[in-house]
Amino acid sequence: xxxxxxxxxxxxxxxxxxxxxxxxxxxxxxxxxxxxxxxxxxxxxxxxxxxxxxxxxxxxxxxxxxxxxxxxxxxxxxxxxxxxxxxxxxxxxxxxxxxxxxxxxxxxxxxxxxxxxxxxxxxxxxxxxxxxxxxxxxxxxxxxxxxxxxxxxxxxxxxxxxxxxxxxxxxxxxxxxxxxxxxxxxxxxxxxxxxxxxxxxxxxxxxxxxxxxxxxxxxxxxxxxxxxxxxxxxxxxxxxxxxxxxxxxxxxx
Amino acid sequence: xxxxxxxxxxxxxxxxxxxxxxxxxxxxxxxxxxxxxxxxxxxxxxxxxxxxxxxxxxxxxxxxxxxxxxxxxxxxxxxxxxxxxxxxxxxxxxxxxxxxxxxxxxxxxxxxxxxxxxxxxxxxxxxxxxxxxxxxxxxxxxxxxxxxxxxxxxxxxxxxxxxxxxxxxxxxxxxxxxxxxxxxxxxxxxxxxxxxxxxxxxxxxxxxxxxxxxxxxxxxxxxxxxxxxxxxxxxxxxxxxxxxxxxxxxxxxxxxxxxxxxxxxxxxxxxxxxxxxxxxxxxxxxxxxxxxxxxxxxxxxxxxxxxxxxxxxxxxxxxxxxxxxxxxxxxxxxxxxxxxxxxxxxxxxxxxxxxxxxxxxxxxxxxxxxxxxxxxxxxxxxxxxxxxxxxxxxxxxxxxxxxxxxxxxxxxxxxxxxx
Numbered sequence: 001x002x003x004x005x006x007x008x009x010x011x012x013x014x015x016x017x018x019x020x021x022x023x024x025x026x027x028x029x030x031x032x033x034x035x036x037x038x039x040x041x042x043x044x045x046x047x048x049x050x051x052x053x054x055x056x057x058x059x060x061x062x063x064x065x066x067x068x069x070x071x072x073x074x075x076x077x078x079x080x081x082x083x084x085x086x087x088x089x090x091x092x093x094x095x096x097x098x099x100x101x102x103x104x105x106x107x108x109x110x111x112x113x114x115x116x117x118x119x120x121x122x123x124x125x126x127x128x129x130x131x132x133x134x135x136x137x138x139x140x141x142x143x144x145x146x147x148x149x150x151x152x153x154x155x156x157x158x159x160x161x162x163x164x165x166x167x168x169x170x171x172x173x174x175x176x177x178x179x180x181x182x183x184x185x186x187x188x189x190x191x192x193x194x195x196x197x198x199x200x201x202x203x204x205x206x207x208x209x210x211x212x213x214x215x216x217x218x219x220x221x222x223x224x225x226x227x228x229x230x231x232x233x234x235x236x237x238x239x240x241x242x243x244x245x246x247x248x249x250x251x252x253x
Numbered sequence: 254x255x256x257x258x259x260x261x262x263x264x265x266x267x268x269x270x271x272x273x274x275x276x277x278x279x280x281x282x283x284x285x286x287x288x289x290x291x292x293x294x295x296x297x298x299x300x301x302x303x304x305x306x307x308x309x310x311x312x313x314x315x316x317x318x319x320x321x322x323x324x325x326x327x328x329x330x331x332x333x334x335x336x337x338x339x340x341x342x343x344x345x346x347x348x349x350x351x352x353x354x355x356x357x358x359x360x361x362x363x364x365x366x367x368x369x370x371x372x373x374x375x376x377x378x379x380x381x382x383x384x385x386x387x388x389x390x391x392x393x394x395x396x397x398x399x400x401x402x403x404x405x406x407x408x409x410x411x412x413x414x415x416x417x418x419x420x421x422x423x424x425x426x427x428x429x430x431x432x433x434x435x436x437x438x439x440x441x442x443x444x445x446x447x448x449x450x451x452x453x454x455x456x457x458x459x460x461x462x463x464x465x466x467x468x469x470x471x472x473x474x475x476x477x478x479x480x481x482x483x484x485x486x487x488x489x490x491x492x493x494x495x496x497x498x499x500x501x502x503x504x505x506x507x508x509x510x511x512x513x514x515x516x517x518x519x520x521x522x523x524x525x526x527x528x529x530x531x532x533x534x535x536x537x538x539x540x541x542x543x544x545x546x547x548x549x550x551x552x553x554x555x556x557x558x559x560x561x562x563x564x565x566x567x568x569x570x571x572x573x574x575x576x577x578x579x580x581x582x583x584x585x586x587x588x589x590x591x592x593x594x595x596x597x598x599x600x601x602x603x604x605x606x607x608x609x610x611x612x613x614x615x616x617x618x619x620x621x622x623x624x625x626x627x628x629x630x631x632x633x634x635x636x637x638x639x640x641x642x643x644x645x646x647x648x649x650x651x652x653x654x655x656x657x658x659x660x661x662x663x664x665x666x667x668x669x670x671x672x
Contacts, residue, residue, distance in 0.1 A: 105606035236304030
């Protein structure tokens, strides 16, 4: 049985609800975008019902703790269908009473779930490290990102706690949404494609703070000066800073 | 103006880069209505082309120095361009880099100009300005200037996250060869002083919650490797002693990079820095701190030099084959982490997973251990009875042929050992 849901986390949780309601233990959740009808498998469209999702989420927190509930959300943010299947399989088993399933590393699905969490957590950490703000002349600090996984929700609190006294925007152009912090709170923003191009070609629209270029230059200079040529090791360098991140790194321009 | 600051940054970052400490972890400074905090895990914001992490803005306040240490690029007799930052320049650079998320904090060191107190006082002024005027709560690593007064060191400790002071050469005799004006005592004293203060503050914190923090990320030191003739056993003995005596958070090992040919006692320009040896020393350091090895198991008077072609854990295991193979399904954690190719995280995974069924080879392979190395030392549920006894040289050559060591090419250049 295939459950076709809308691709949101709420929808995903509704699939778990449906699975228990109908006792269809071998169901597989498939997001609309990835769904290809299979002639041999029945399918059902699952409508996203926030109340049902909330019941599952609350049950997760009450029975297995907030950390476990968060882990399922993080695994979902990987946008990896195989990880979704593993998460679904584990969640169903948990609710069916197999409380130790998450420790069963010998089970390849469970292992894959944990490996996905690790990958997401690595990407989250990289975003904390690799985000580079530019300062516009009205004092707004803004940064563009294209992370491998949808980790923006996971790094917001970090940036809010650190850069409390300045307004900033972090925008994910791959998934087309971002967040704006205005010294009081966070709000989600969406910029249409045209504006985005302008956003990325900073020279055109956003007038940079007059000293922004200076600090970019100084940072590049520092990056060069702090390198020890006799120890050059590009293989290691690339391992730490894979090429796909260079686009937005000031020092690699 | 701009050209000048760019030139200063070039000179003073270049002079600071030989201090390898890059850690920005271990502090828990919260953001109290200002800017910045110190992330407990630390963050490397980028990596240089030599593969080292860049987490802090690492600069000298000035490279003018009254000392003449042969291994140091900023020594008095060396003909390099000199520069000095003003207090305001350092603060401005730090804040603007930090707000753009380029860095995790500031690493501030300095050549010694006029005298120790004069230098320390200037460093302290920068730190105070950042904390009090800019309301900056990010990470600060400050060098303790040898010979500075205890009052200044204590005051600095109230504002910084980490302090460090370098041993430079592993032994007193080695240090005298290259820096006759210096001695280990001037390093031990401040380390001892700050360590005592850290303990005092921690004890007070238990009683009075409002006790200010004092060097919350602890102290570290650094030794230069390969400039003087100490062997690995001597080096690690010193590190081991300093970890125990002064509760250091880190000892750094820095392979000597030849700067010029003035001093014939030092390696000359063109000789490669001992990167592999440095790596093996770090591995040993980790084994001592996280794997419950005691130093004499890895290095002792009869075995004074680490192998370059294999890591110290494998080397120890090959010298102690009578302890192996161990049964993955019954051995305890302490035994499992001693298996070459299995790290702490994998060991925890193995122990957790085996509660739910005996582990087989295919499961272990997936868990992220270096199976090709580990397989010679373990048995799992479906291991066939081993055929005959294996000798250490045989295991070693099998592992070296299987693996694609990152050092293969470099080690092949070295002369083979006869015995």
